[in-house]
Amino acid sequence: MKPSPITATIDFEKDGVQHGFLKLPHSHDGSAWGSIMIPVACIKQGVGPTALLTGGNHGDEYEGPLAILDLASRLKAEEVSGRVILVPGMNYPAVKAGTRTSPIDRGNLNRSFPGRPDGSVTEKIADYFQRVLLPLADLVCDVHSGGKTLDFVPFAAAHILPDKAQQARCVAAMEAFAAPYSMMLLEIDAVGMYDTAAEEMGKTFVSTELGGGGTARAATVAIARRGLKNLLVHAGILEGEVEAAQSVKLDMPDGSCYITSEVTGLLEMALDLGEVVRKGEVVARIRSFERTGAAPVELRAECDGILAGRHFPGLISAGDTVAVIGVPV
């Protein structure tokens, strides 16, 4: 396989604080000899584990980029035992545009792994993480939120894995993150995900959903900051104690807990995130805005639980996921 076209302007083996770029050549109508410059920082001292902290896997999710940029500008090399690599905007073209997918190739980075060195721009980014950055890491945390079209109660997540020792490491890291909710996920279709790429290399991997709507709140950014610092302490890269916090454990089982709309219209939720719902209750109504006087379509819960996630925009289309019920354990 060909080498990655991406080159880093910093040296991941060097001690100290470095701020630089992952430089990805990109020839296009606006610049024949242009590049995409993905910001990266590396803070390293001596020997120790490596944490790879990422945000902007989707370009419209903001808690990750904000907390990682904050950490990158504060962390001192002398505080660190080992190495912290920070990439606040993985799919940088999407981050610049504020969109889930890349405006260049409409690539969803989190479905593009393992990527290709001679593929699309998004595939080249995936390939670089797959073959260069992930192999450097022991602990990987990818901070997601719901983006412009989904909203979630804030949770950290670990996956059910075939290697139970690895799973235990991941669960311990998820608990160290100390988000208000903690979710055990059994992905139905894990193909192409960054999560899967990291886990298949045996890494300790934590993901999150810390809110959504294409915004960030002070409260959710604070969760991200605390979580990332906790992870570094947990991994032994930073000294000190994990800052504990209460966390509700949730399952997000498939099928019956996902509610899909078969109609298009205005979305009227009958309850808000975190509220309790019983099987058979109305979760949402879809109203036609094309005429008055029509009865709304009612969507009902098919299981007991709390409202863990929802479609965010006021307009909803047939086929959109309206709501996700999380089941407290």
Add this chain to the structure above:
Amino acid sequence: MKPSPITATIDFEKDGVQHGFLKLPHSHDGSAWGSIMIPVACIKQGVGPTALLTGGNHGDEYEGPLAILDLASRLKAEEVSGRVILVPGMNYPAVKAGTRTSPIDRGNLNRSFPGRPDGSVTEKIADYFQRVLLPLADLVCDVHSGGKTLDFVPFAAAHILPDKAQQARCVAAMEAFAAPYSMMLLEIDAVGMYDTAAEEMGKTFVSTELGGGGTARAATVAIARRGLKNLLVHAGILEGEVEAAQSVKLDMPDGSCYITSEVTGLLEMALDLGEVVRKGEVVARIRSFERTGAAPVELRAECDGILAGRHFPGLISAGDTVAVIGVPV
């Protein structure tokens, strides 16, 4: 002045429940003999005051359309003494597109009054409200939210008016609405607003901001539903009692309480809506996403109060209003 090109498919003078359209001829490349069909309902019985209830003045604000569609499909003629005219999507092309302004002419309806019968599509809509619907009304309530780019604590509002008797009527109606917050507004630039058009005709007028972000929550829709019903009771159109609720009174003075960004980047709020802030405290930080390691630009409050409004998207541009401080009275 020429007559409006808009015709209603219902008769506002007829008793009973009618659902129909305001039909606005619109010849365009996609349909030479097409029309814009703005949904409208009229529920009337006997003699009594007329309430004109509107949403979708901006097309990305959802509490108004949802509560008005709900009311339009529930209200029975025999419950009404007088008349209720309901237009859930005033700037209907914008509502269909889920955008603040019209995708046809980029018109901001709330800056287009009094409109023109031979102007742009948005101006034609304004003209129809100005010359046909507003004259029919005694009480006018236009339900706004922040839309995709602003978010507010939920409030009803009245304006400071030269006619103090009229102002008192408006304040009484605002109080009847019973939103969690109540705001007295002195508009700096009221030119072109629907509010001004209604107030200059001597109407009792209530406006709101019930949330934002281009979504609606169950809680904010409930505020809108209660508020509209309360208004109809307050006006004597419906029987019964106003459903009272606690409401914090706020002023939103100009100048020092509006915070503008002079830079572009990622927005990190330092506090959330409804939280208390003191003059001199950091309200928000703007972070460059173009490189790591740079210090954020800090924006500080220039007055004491609570965070009443904010820029919603994670990306912010130079010139955007970051935050509005409301001053409790």
Add this chain to the structure above:
Amino acid sequence: MKPSPITATIDFEKDGVQHGFLKLPHSHDGSAWGSIMIPVACIKQGVGPTALLTGGNHGDEYEGPLAILDLASRLKAEEVSGRVILVPGMNYPAVKAGTRTSPIDRGNLNRSFPGRPDGSVTEKIADYFQRVLLPLADLVCDVHSGGKTLDFVPFAAAHILPDKAQQARCVAAMEAFAAPYSMMLLEIDAVGMYDTAAEEMGKTFVSTELGGGGTARAATVAIARRGLKNLLVHAGILEGEVEAAQSVKLDMPDGSCYITSEVTGLLEMALDLGEVVRKGEVVARIRSFERTGAAPVELRAECDGILAGRHFPGLISAGDTVAVIGVPV
């Protein structure tokens, strides 16, 4: 009023055959010192009446441009007594784009009269016809078809005018055109039309609708060619006899003969152009393509007559005119 910015590269007072342009300066991002070059021909000999023949008033109607281009390349000065001015593509930016309205300013030329010399590009074109070309003409014929979104039985038309002598001249010219159908029109909203501009100057004016769908058939182009030649003979500009043909006289009364859809979906006509329909019969069905199993919305005729016009595309939106019933007289 300022002079028109348009200059002709030919001299309308000169005898002979001239092919040239109406040159309209247009500074835009693609050419700071560019112009729009509207093709024009003038064929003149001696003293006699002037005919102004135009097509492309809407840019997606083809019988007019084809017949006029044909005539412009065939007509010899020695055949002519007087003058023929031919503009095959009035709204030339729209003609180039194949769209009803101008891609530059979305202007509908036939609603832009009398235009303005310092207005939009479309208004500048209208102004040039209003102040330069129309005053040169005795007989004006503007060849329309239905364009991409309408289809008609082929007809020539004259308007009911306050000056009955002028009306008689127009009717005589319409009859000379000898289209398969002849329509007397009472325009509801004649403001801004080229027709009105010509008629208010006392010109003999004939309009047509010769088909539609954004195409031209051999048969409809033949109607246009014959009609234009007949007009020139009728006016005494060409020698010879008017080539007569059978023509069904129609009225297109308002209101009940226009059928509008209040829903969006797939359009299924129940009869085709020229077929007879009785009041109460189904003219069209609108079917949802979003699901199977739903009953279509049926639209019924509200008067007796023939199907004279229809919405052409397979998709139809709420507010579109579905069909027009013409009433034979």
Add this chain to the structure above:
Amino acid sequence: MKPSPITATIDFEKDGVQHGFLKLPHSHDGSAWGSIMIPVACIKQGVGPTALLTGGNHGDEYEGPLAILDLASRLKAEEVSGRVILVPGMNYPAVKAGTRTSPIDRGNLNRSFPGRPDGSVTEKIADYFQRVLLPLADLVCDVHSGGKTLDFVPFAAAHILPDKAQQARCVAAMEAFAAPYSMMLLEIDAVGMYDTAAEEMGKTFVSTELGGGGTARAATVAIARRGLKNLLVHAGILEGEVEAAQSVKLDMPDGSCYITSEVTGLLEMALDLGEVVRKGEVVARIRSFERTGAAPVELRAECDGILAGRHFPGLISAGDTVAVIGVPV
């Protein structure tokens, strides 16, 4: 090979009438957890052959969707011996947009077979037909028309196949369809076609071209309705007699019967669909709209026959097929 990501909301093995969707997950900027909902109906009773009836393979062809939606809403399970599966809009994103190809990936579904479960949206649809729906069928009919840019005399078609017994089955089905014209096709480039996919599985396959221009006429929809019903009778799924009609047999040989334009301009046909043409006669003229006075480019027939197909729009570009001559047999 991976399983299809598409799931049906109905059960093809269940007796009765079912209306539902083929649900295709589609994560995009407008909905992170969205789906494309392709309408499908299944009408089944007892044991018997399966007919798979499809429209909307190209999204701007309307006779198929209209006739199939009509059949889906009328057909009763008790009338059926066997099973009828109806998909009125195969390339549903294209159908919604009214375009030949998918607005999502510009995919031409009829060149995307056999598709891929992890490919583009269009390839996923092709894969589902290839691996799920086609194997269920005995008789397959895909109803095409010319779409927005082509127009045809209405015909049903069968292919010349290596398996002459299969070809005879297909010809018999084509004849049962009873369109005004019947065409034997030898596809030059059959790669990627749905036709080829069905035929290679040994299915009895009928295709059609029933008009075009992006519209549907009452007459052509009637041909489609009759044809589909005839097919079901012919297959023994419905009782009764095939409704016979006269059908002209045509060949559409390659090369000399296709006429291509090497210039860009306005298209003026010299004859209309169904008319007779002799070798050497002018079939069409292309006129420059950029200037008057130029001679048109003439295109002449290179074989005898009738005009079976044509370019529909008034504008034509270099490289476009202008006309197809069909040779009666």
Add this chain to the structure above:
Amino acid sequence: MKPSPITATIDFEKDGVQHGFLKLPHSHDGSAWGSIMIPVACIKQGVGPTALLTGGNHGDEYEGPLAILDLASRLKAEEVSGRVILVPGMNYPAVKAGTRTSPIDRGNLNRSFPGRPDGSVTEKIADYFQRVLLPLADLVCDVHSGGKTLDFVPFAAAHILPDKAQQARCVAAMEAFAAPYSMMLLEIDAVGMYDTAAEEMGKTFVSTELGGGGTARAATVAIARRGLKNLLVHAGILEGEVEAAQSVKLDMPDGSCYITSEVTGLLEMALDLGEVVRKGEVVARIRSFERTGAAPVELRAECDGILAGRHFPGLISAGDTVAVIGVPV
């Protein structure tokens, strides 16, 4: 007339160096409470004349913005006797986009004077210069280049004015600018120009064309820097001597010296900027790229002179100005 909605964040009456913004409120779909922030600097000391130096009147012309930004960051208050106001990007939305006209309203700022406070964004900018900035100035210099679609020999220009004393002041300032060429202009259509607005107020006004093509060369930026400094010395705002340089005097008479293309194709210049041409010589050839073997259209000079300006892009459209011949005096 209403006050301008634009407010300056700096005080033009204050001594010292100030860097700030002209803040223009702009509510749009991307930010309901947004503003356009036009950079401005003011460098003032004591009493003396005011120079207003501007660039970016068209957004794709770069010598002006570069020289003015350089001057704004170097000039010290103590060097100045009087005041220098610097606006490097007048039509700031166009400057950000790198386009001649505004991407918001497609406004050409230099055809929008005197503007309107309640007009489009571009008209609001014009109005602010008309009513606020121009009245503050004694000397006005607006630095233009050819932009992306024109290229010029570098020249400064003055207009022929009715007030010969004012004209003499302007010519003296033009000569002080000391560009390689100096041009006396008689504008045909001066309506709407910033030049005209300044001149009608009696200001000393200098304009330039310093190159083009949407780029800037080191040599042309050096001309702009020297010219601006010379102007400030000439006006007595800076001390020292005007840095003289040789300048060829040119006339750019109308009509015969402008060469327009009537065809579309590839532009092949027969001579380059500054070269001598004789009447009747070929200046350019336009070649069709649609086919090989066709003869190019040749365009010939209609007067003697040098090539002073040309169409820059390789593609040229009918109606574009190909070349301008300057006549040395």
Add this chain to the structure above:
Amino acid sequence: MKPSPITATIDFEKDGVQHGFLKLPHSHDGSAWGSIMIPVACIKQGVGPTALLTGGNHGDEYEGPLAILDLASRLKAEEVSGRVILVPGMNYPAVKAGTRTSPIDRGNLNRSFPGRPDGSVTEKIADYFQRVLLPLADLVCDVHSGGKTLDFVPFAAAHILPDKAQQARCVAAMEAFAAPYSMMLLEIDAVGMYDTAAEEMGKTFVSTELGGGGTARAATVAIARRGLKNLLVHAGILEGEVEAAQSVKLDMPDGSCYITSEVTGLLEMALDLGEVVRKGEVVARIRSFERTGAAPVELRAECDGILAGRHFPGLISAGDTVAVIGVPV
């Protein structure tokens, strides 16, 4: 592998002058049965070598298309010993649009070799050159310029090749071209280039960069014309002498001679093309246009040489190549 879908309308084996097209079927929403018509000429007499001369590999580079169109319309069969195949616009969709890459698939033709017969439009063009045209040729010259976003001193180029005999042939041809500069290139990433495709077949290959900016000057077109004629003389296809001219030999070593910007802003070059620069000197400054008063970012040379290439547009983005230093040998 499947045959190419492209067919030539001319016969490359026939003597004489032929002008025609490479016809590439392209079914799209605007024409279901359309084609891309790539102009091609073949001038052949008797036996002798074949030269393949191409331009428009990138669609915004003009010296090649102009010189090749000129040659194609002048060259007579009787002047030729052997064969000259001329394709002035290889990536024809890009040439029509005036863009580097294809507007259909955004393909960069010069990174698409060897192409695929069933790939995207750009890949189909590459495949046709790979498998049909290149095998016919002995000598291949592909004329490039910098396009809209780069500008170069005019040079011809040869590559360092493993086969030194072939390299010597290429160098001899480059020298025969006689451009003002001659460059020996060691491509870092030659994968996908037309150059590599030709060289791997053992062809004598010459490339050029003759200017840039999306325009052509009379002087650079003259270089291209002379160079192509010289090549044909050099190859023995035309009689006569190579027209010699002085040529500066340059190396363009990697790494230190390429200067990249890490910031976005306005580009101010400190020197112009062809000027001498010393290591450590400022080559360019990038200025923020978002505010006045900020110091520019300075970019310095890291080697001695001349400025051989530069970013052309006035706006520059982080990641763009600012300048290339050529080292005279």
